[in-house]
Amino acid sequence: MSELLRLTGVSRRFSGLQALRDVNLSVARGEVLGLIGPNGAGKTTLVNTICGVTPANTGSVVFDGKDITRIKTYQAARLGLSRTFQIVQPFAEFSALDNVAAAALFSQPGASLKSAREAAREHLAFVGLEAQAEQSAATLTLAMRKRLELAKALAMKPKLLFLDEVNAGLNSAEVERATKLIHQLAADGITIVMIEHLMKVVLNVCTRIVVLHNGHPIADGPPREVISNPAVVEAYLGQQYAQRTARHG
Numbered sequence: 001m002s003e004l005l006r007l008t009g010v011s012r013r014f015s016g017l018q019a020l021r022d023v024n025l026s027v028a029r030g031e032v033l034g035l036i037g038p039n040g041a042g043k044t045t046l047v048n049t050i051c052g053v054t055p056a057n058t059g060s061v062v063f064d065g066k067d068i069t070r071i072k073t074y075q076a077a078r079l080g081l082s083r084t085f086q087i088v089q090p091f092a093e094f095s096a097l098d099n100v101a102a103a104a105l106f107s108q109p110g111a112s113l114k115s116a117r118e119a120a121r122e123h124l125a126f127v128g129l130e131a132q133a134e135q136s137a138a139t140l141t142l143a144m145r146k147r148l149e150l151a152k153a154l155a156m157k158p159k160l161l162f163l164d165e166v167n168a169g170l171n172s173a174e175v176e177r178a179t180k181l182i183h184q185l186a187a188d189g190i191t192i193v194m195i196e197h198l199m200k201v202v203l204n205v206c207t208r209i210v211v212l213h214n215g216h217p218i219a220d221g222p223p224r225e226v227i228s229n230p231a232v233v234e235a236y237l238g239q240q241y242a243q244r245t246a247r248h249g
């Protein structure tokens with residue numbers, strides 16, 4: 001698999017807080033990479049740093065052969081870096097359809113509203129929201145707003161899709177539904193980096209896991225191997241989880 005993203009020596013500070021420290025990371029095309037770690041480990045900051053929200057203080061980010069270390073967020077989006085946000089914030093008064101059409105228009109400047117809405121309908125159908133297309137985003141349930149967020153990200157035609165806790169706050173049936181969608185996207189060849197606290201989901205969909213702790217990767221490798229790594233158990237998963245996994249696989 002060829003390399004799509006490479007971070008070399010990336011660090012990011014907020015005043016006195018070192019949120020990322022000397023991060024080296026490579027993502028290959030077609031991978032589904034799970035980014036895990038304790039609260040405050042720097043996972044969202046890492047995504048923000050790649051996408052230009054909080055650029056690296058030192059180090060470099062190369063995406064699809066281009067140096068994007070100092071890129072602006074809108075340029076990152078147009079290059080094919082697309083993301084969902086942990087806290088979803090759709091245009092509340094817009095319909096679900098027009099929320100997604102707005103994203104489609106952004107990624108294809110000059111496209112007509114008609115064609116953007118056509119594309120939006122396809123993305124809404126993919127996430128199972130076609131029946132809610134004309135409803136205002138404000139009236140959707142949390143699970144629906146999470147799926148709307150995914151449809152918006154897909155309308156940007158991502159080469160690399162970041163999913164930031166898409167399952168947070170969902171019940172088990174909703175998590176199962178979201179997991180199926182992620183499997184489908186991966187099967188379609190979209191490279192995915194997902195921040196996820198639900199280990200069941202991580203183990204189900206990820207081809208590789210990177211664990212961040214205090215802003216630095218402490219493990220990187222195949223899921224089963226990483227979750228039994230003593231440093232990962234110590235920093236994040238805890239003994240209880242390790243014993244449960246050893247018992248039940």
Ligand SMILES: Nc1ncnc2c1ncn2[C@@H]1O[C@H](COP(=O)(O)OP(=O)(O)OP(=O)(O)O)[C@@H](O)[C@H]1O
Pocket residue numbers: 014017019037038039040041042043044045046054
């Ligand atoms: N814009 C910012 N300004 C100041 N501090 C920030 C900013 N963004 C993040 N931080 C701090 O950087 C650290 C890493 O935060 P981050 O949100 O990246 O962690 P996380 O691993 O995504 O955590 P969680 O799992 O709780 O979402 C935290 O201490 C956080 O308070």
